[in-house]
Amino acid sequence: MFNNKQEKNQMAQDVTSSSNTVGKGTVINGDLETFGNIRIDGKVIGNIKTKSKLVLGATSHIDGNVLAQNAEIEGEVKGVVEITELLVLKPSAVLHGDIITNKLIVESGATFNGACKMGVATKSIKIGEEASNGQATSKLKEAKPV
Template sequence: MFSKEEKKPTEDLSTISNILGKETTLDGDLASAGNVRIEGKVLGSVKAKAKFALGVDAVVEGNVLARTAEVAGKIIGNIEVAELLILKPTAVIHGDILTNKLVVDPGATFNGGCKMGHLAKDIEIEQPESRATEQTFKRA
């Protein structure tokens, strides 16, 4: 008599967390539709559609783009945050900062320019194409 409309389970991508642990090094770019927490080292750029968190001993050697960010480690590159950027006392930034709102705790340092009042923009995450279709195999 009453029909139940079946709802498909959908994941809220902003609640998905991706963690790069201590003593882990990623050589390449990292992009996520959810949250990203780095405790190790990234040699490349990082994009997070949600929150980006960088641990005390963590290092990113590349640019960072995120909705919100909390940095306690070291970034060698520019950081662009659409909403709120928090620099913890142990944070070190060697590059430019572009953000809407900035909180700098005593002890945090950055060497570069800073522009605030940045208008929030949608962060696009590109889906990589299958590598198998891109590669051609040759026989010797």
Template sequence: MFNSNEKQATAEAMNSNNIIGKGTTFTGNIETYGNIRIEGKVVGDVISKSKVAVGPSAVIEGKLLAQIAEIEGEIKGKLEVTDHLILKPTSKIEGDIVANKLTVESGAKFDGQCKMGEKNLKIELKNESQEVKKLRSAV
């Protein structure tokens, strides 16, 4: 079924940390199993099976889909969070929110509709192989 190298590679991918630094502009979609911190600008969708942290200088123009998200910057697009979304005081959201749990701190700005308690959201990566899906469901 799976050899130890495949299991180790999947575990490493799930524990990876990625950063889009301040002053960087990335155009295109991002898909990751691991955590990602964005301090720059992303024009495209951001999808993570883990946590997305959007720093105070960050701008995302596209959809954000994650298990957990902590937003300090600006997002122009839909947010879908399967577990917990935290909007910090410096956050500015222009788009709809779908989340299981939502924390809005004083000062956060939000313009859109919000739907909470959505426990059935699933994060699908386009490049995820069937073997990895089976391994993740067994963990």
């Protein structure tokens, strides 16, 4: 009934509209990869990669690198933050590491220690199978947390 291309497009649309949450008090030791939006209020020891929006709540603590399309940070991050579109650092944000982004908003009270590179060319975010076949060459693998 449907051709393969239509099914793939529908599946991709469904996946990117999904939402994920890591609650307060939760600790994840390992890398997170998702096509959809993700909100983290807990602790992640590892890298985070999403093709959509990442929201780090006030109680979040990330010990690893971040790669996302858009992000709002209220918690603490120790690592490189690479955002292809817009990064917003909220007043309670504490970031120890470099920022690579196209656009940056730093609200009064946010703390940032590291280098910042803005207006960089947009790169594609590779997730799952795409990354495993050797196509993805991410700066996140090269960079080390501060």
